[in-house]
Amino acid sequence: MGIFEIIGPIMIGPSSSHTAGAVRIGKYARRIYGVSKLFDLVEIDLFNSFSESGVGHGTDLAILSGILCFNVDDERILNAFGIAKEMGINYKFNFMGINEELPENTAKITFYNNREPFYIFGESIGGGLIRIFNINGYNVNLFGRHPVLIVIAKDVPGIVAHVSKVIADTGINIAKAEIERDSSIGESLSVFKLDADFPKDRLPLIFENKNIKEAITVERLEEL
Incomplete structure (x- = not known):
């Protein structure tokens, strides 16, 4: 089997936590920031399991795909890096290693523009489900279930x-x-x-x- 298979939820990727969940973290973070709002750079910090095995599971591709507003079953996920480049979107990944104060599958997504940075912490909690737990330093509990x-x-x-x-x-x-x-x-x-x-x-x-x-x-x- 190749690295990208369709299993569990209908999705691109080998892991519902590391790929489907990662897509949804990126997508929800982009919605919170504002889909129509411009940014000069988006910086993605990956922690714990996302950092240690994220590349092998395609977590980096998945989160960027979510930021590009792709769905979890979108075949464009495989080409997210190239598509972002074509769209003129600047991105940067940082693999932060282990941080015991954060959940196992955590990503911090920071949007930079002319104003102060806007950042969001999210975690993948299994089965493609996610939780956004911090917005600009404020603790929240957002699962994407409600408007x-x-x-x-x-x-x-x-x-x-x-x-x-x-x-x-x-x-x-x-x-x-x-x-x-x-x-x-x-x-x-x-x-x-x-x-x-x-x-x-x-x-x-x-x-x-x-x-x-x-x-x-x-x-x-x-x-x-």
């Missing part, structure tokens, strides 16, 4: 109430809300897991609260 609205704001009262009202006025239910605060910089990151996609044309209503710095809508991941 999500992410709000970054000054850490002041009223942010959650304002956003919740805007969501409710659209007729969308909130499945779960999680808030992380960083007192050192006076900011908060709120994650609203929703029952339906938040309409992008309603985003201006979110920014009616002047303490809100950024609002990101993220579609759920496709099922395997």
Whole structure:
């Protein structure tokens, strides 16, 4: 059997954790960053098992393919390096070795542009399933099962109430809300897991609260 076979979930690759999961980490990270947003460089740090056996399993190809928005069964995964080059996408891989503080199959994806770097930590948890557990230093728990609205704001009262009202006025239910605060910089990151996609044309209503710095809508991941 060759290194890339179709097994388990319908996918390209020999391992649902190291390939299908890696594709989905890259794809979800790109959605969180913003599919339409430009970047000068994307840097991918691989840790633990991803670092030790990632090349043999095609993890590097898989994560880059996800960043290119390929699906897990897309045959273009095999040519991801060349396709990225043709598209003018600059990428860099760092194989970071063992870090016992991080989960077994961990990737850190950092998007660089003219602003500050935007980074995401994700892990492959088996069977092609993933978890995003950190966004720019804020702890989160995102599995791609729900549409999500992410709000970054000054850490002041009223942010959650304002956003919740805007969501409710659209007729969308909130499945779960999680808030992380960083007192050192006076900011908060709120994650609203929703029952339906938040309409992008309603985003201006979110920014009616002047303490809100950024609002990101993220579609759920496709099922395997």
